[in-house]
Amino acid sequence: MALRLLESSACVKLAGCVIITDLKVPPAVVNGSHNVVDLDCLYRLAPNDSGLVLKWFLNGGPQPVYQWIGGFRPQLLSPLQGRANLSARGSTSSIRIYKPTIDLSGDYECHVSTFHTEDYMLKRMVVFVPEDVFRLVQIKDDASGSVSFHCQATGVFPRPKLTLYRKLHSARVPLKMVTSKFKKRGLLYDMTSVAILKDEELYTTALIDCELKIPGTNYVKRKTSVYYSDKALIWTNDCSDGLRKQTISITIIISLKVMLGYSVADPKH
Structure with a gap:
């Protein structure tokens, strides 16, 4: 310049x-x-x-x-x-x-x-050319205890960029060890990116995003997949039971106090 x-x-x-x-x-x-x-x-x-x-x-x-x-x-x-x-x-x-x-x-x-x-x-x-298919799916392998997230975009030109993120609070953190592959159909591209995570890395409920960008343009699309780990479900159920029991206990105590209050007050009348 x-x-x-x-x-x-x-x-x-x-x-x-x-x-x-x-x-x-x-x-x-x-x-x-x-x-x-x-x-x-x-x-x-x-x-x-x-x-x-x-x-x-x-x-x-x-x-x-x-x-x-x-x-x-x-x-x-x-x-x-x-x-x-x-x-x-x-x-x-x-x-x-x-x-x-x-x-x-x-x-x-x-x-x-x-x-x-x-x-x-x-x-x-x-x-x-915008995609004709854009999807994000999760597949759990119980044998290995891993979860794979597959992001796919088909029928795109020029070659798109797919990025997988994990949402943590208000931030989006790019996933590591992502493998990507593509094939051409004429001038169009079909692309897939895969990230594999262990279940222990997803102890609580996890939000996984896939972002599709077409280079040289402002075109951006996102898909979100919600993963519920087995441990997260157990923890949620335990918490729910605890809250339910605690609510019942409080209700019983309040009821007893009310009844005793009335029984003490009655003789004065």
Whole structure:
């Protein structure tokens, strides 16, 4: 970034210098859900500049997806051909993509050049697919005294991140020794993360969370599983019996006191 600022300051002093002033690219869109998505490259030329050529590249490919040579009509090339409209007005180059899909996800680079200088700017647009299944299940193995928590998300793009937590008071503590695996179905990902805990680690009732995140987006979902250990159930039952017995004892004592009070008071009448 510092190098770019130095180049820009030096560029201002040169005749015929081109500078990209802004690149407008939405950071994240849902696959096929938007009617249109607009990409805009804004640039500034010096008064006497000439030989303008403007290109857009996708994911560092060697061939542009858009090309405009000053004095000619702009062109859309694969994979945008037939899926977008374009315009080049004044000092703005615009691409309007219709219903973007995941194959159009990635880094968009606007490259502007003249006979004298050139400039470029890059931004990422993630076209993502939310999960079709997201679940968290617990499986107890009585033989080993362990409990496994399986978090699964299927049909996601790009590859999601699954994190398992244990809720302790108001904090969420990431579980250790979590194993994760994934497989691809075309461009989509199916992912599973598993944590195995001993029953003694879950002495009381435990809340286990699984968090699903899609990188490059603000998309977050959570599932919660409640685990009741055998020891927790025994402790709960004992406490309940104790409370019930204590309540009965107090009731009997109060009743006796009331009866005695009336029997002492009666002779005075």
